Amino acid sequence: MQNTNTIVPRQLLITVSGCHCPLPGSHHHNSRVQRPSSSPPLSLYLASLRSRFSMRMPPMAGLTKILLFPLLLLFSAAAASSPSSDAEAVSRFQEYLRIDTAQPAPDYAAAVAFLRDQAAAAGLEARTLEPVAGKPLLLLRWPGRRPSLPAILLNSHTDVVPSEPKKWKHGPFSAALDESSGRIYARGSQDMKCVGMQYLEAIRRLRNAGFVPDRNIYITFVPDEEIGGHEGVEPFVASKEFKELNVGLVLDEGLASPGEEYRVFYAERSPWWLSIKAKGAPGHGAKLYDGSAMENLMKSVEAIRRFRTAQFDLVKSGEKAEGDVVSVNFVYLKAGTPTPTGFVMNLQPSEAEVGIDIRIPPSVHTEALERRLVEEWAPASRNLTFEFKQKGSVLDNFGKPAMTTADSSNLWWPVFEEAVKRAGGKLSKPEIFPASTDARYFRELGIPAFGFSPMANTPILLHDHNEFLSKDEYLKGIGIYESIIKALSTHEADAIDSESRAEL
Numbered sequence: 001m002q003n004t005n006t007i008v009p010r011q012l013l014i015t016v017s018g019c020h021c022p023l024p025g026s027h028h029h030n031s032r033v034q035r036p037s038s039s040p041p042l043s044l045y046l047a048s049l050r051s052r053f054s055m056r057m058p059p060m061a062g063l064t065k066i067l068l069f070p071l072l073l074l075f076s077a078a079a080a081s082s083p084s085s086d087a088e089a090v091s092r093f094q095e096y097l098r099i100d101t102a103q104p105a106p107d108y109a110a111a112v113a114f115l116r117d118q119a120a121a122a123g124l125e126a127r128t129l130e131p132v133a134g135k136p137l138l139l140l141r142w143p144g145r146r147p148s149l150p151a152i153l154l155n156s157h158t159d160v161v162p163s164e165p166k167k168w169k170h171g172p173f174s175a176a177l178d179e180s181s182g183r184i185y186a187r188g189s190q191d192m193k194c195v196g197m198q199y200l201e202a203i204r205r206l207r208n209a210g211f212v213p214d215r216n217i218y219i220t221f222v223p224d225e226e227i228g229g230h231e232g233v234e235p236f237v238a239s240k241e242f243k244e245l246n247v248g249l250v251l252d253e254g255l256a257s258p259g260e261e262y263r264v265f266y267a268e269r270s271p272w273w274l275s276i277k278a279k280g281a282p283g284h285g286a287k288l289y290d291g292s293a294m295e296n297l298m299k300s301v302e303a304i305r306r307f308r309t310a311q312f313d314l315v316k317s318g319e320k321a322e323g324d325v326v327s328v329n330f331v332y333l334k335a336g337t338p339t340p341t342g343f344v345m346n347l348q349p350s351e352a353e354v355g356i357d358i359r360i361p362p363s364v365h366t367e368a369l370e371r372r373l374v375e376e377w378a379p380a381s382r383n384l385t386f387e388f389k390q391k392g393s394v395l396d397n398f399g400k401p402a403m404t405t406a407d408s409s410n411l412w413w414p415v416f417e418e419a420v421k422r423a424g425g426k427l428s429k430p431e432i433f434p435a436s437t438d439a440r441y442f443r444e445l446g447i448p449a450f451g452f453s454p455m456a457n458t459p460i461l462l463h464d465h466n467e468f469l470s471k472d473e474y475l476k477g478i479g480i481y482e483s484i485i486k487a488l489s490t491h492e493a494d495a496i497d498s499e500s501r502a503e504l
């Protein structure tokens, strides 16, 4: 999640009461994956059986197959998870966490060198792209047996936010493992070095078990997410290299969940950063008169506060989830006539200014909000002007709300949901991410993207002091991704790829 975001109080993030935004089936434009079709539970069940038992063996004599099969099963069970492989996976995670990739001076070279070694060990093809010089983006590929099918992209960012080491129990780049609690303390343990390494560990295990994907699987390790992705994913998705990948679905980051269920995100709110300036006649501090800059501005502040309270009440009452309302927060106030020791106290200033961070879910009609801004929050009639420092669009490049459908009308969704379930995980109701991630760049292109970081039973500590992830949750997450990657990369004859199949 990006550094520039407003971090919401933890207790608010915990309660998710369900989303009220409409999810029309037409949000998506990738007809290959969005066309509704009946996807009977039987086919899912068969697919699950197939993926569980198919060892993807090359053709061989029947007898050899019979002899080899139990051996492969044994090997696969051993490869999937054993105390020694778990310990190795944890130490590889710690090694990645120890690389200081904190903004504003992330050591990308060290991260990419480490990840290239990991990719080689997992048998993946690696390319380092540099959409912007000095900002390497690592692109890995696990070739599918049917490369013409839409590919899966597993994305994670390598940078992390800065920390205040003195306020940490263990150094933020020590990746210290607390033996009694099993917690691994490090900046990036939740956001989101865990996810990047879990992708690689899951692939390592699947490969060891002999699994071969149908689709191409790409894994990207991207720079600069924490400072907006403008020199990371933003130029990457505009590149020829990206178009050639033929990405059908992206997985990116989500949030930890203090409860039993994993959280999943299908959209995110767009930031509007706004400054409102007021002007008015200056005057003596003792004089009551209309139209001073401070009075003009305070009227706006009152109107904005009323709106904020109404939105917040919807969250407090449980009527709406946090990502479903418009959040409005004051971030600065600027006024007064300074003196060397403070401010002039008997003078009403001629100018005053307020800054506001607004976050808008894609389900909201922004025209109404803009009208409110012009008529109520910053009317010219009260000598107010406004300026957008940033104005993110809630629409994708096709003019549709930038949301990935998270129901059965999006054929990727049941496959994802079922795969999490099969690995013993539970998903909570899909949500709108309250802040911003790189996933928005993919959704803008009309490519479905889910935000998902498998961390249950974990307090939300991203960007906080003492960020940690327990070793057991980390290992459980590898198993979850094994199941997800297997399911998503397996071609379903009558579903997601019906168009691609027609081409073959």
Ligand SMILES: [Zn+2]
Residues within 6 Å of the ligand: 001, 002, 157, 191, 192, 225, 253
């Ligand atoms: Zn993040």
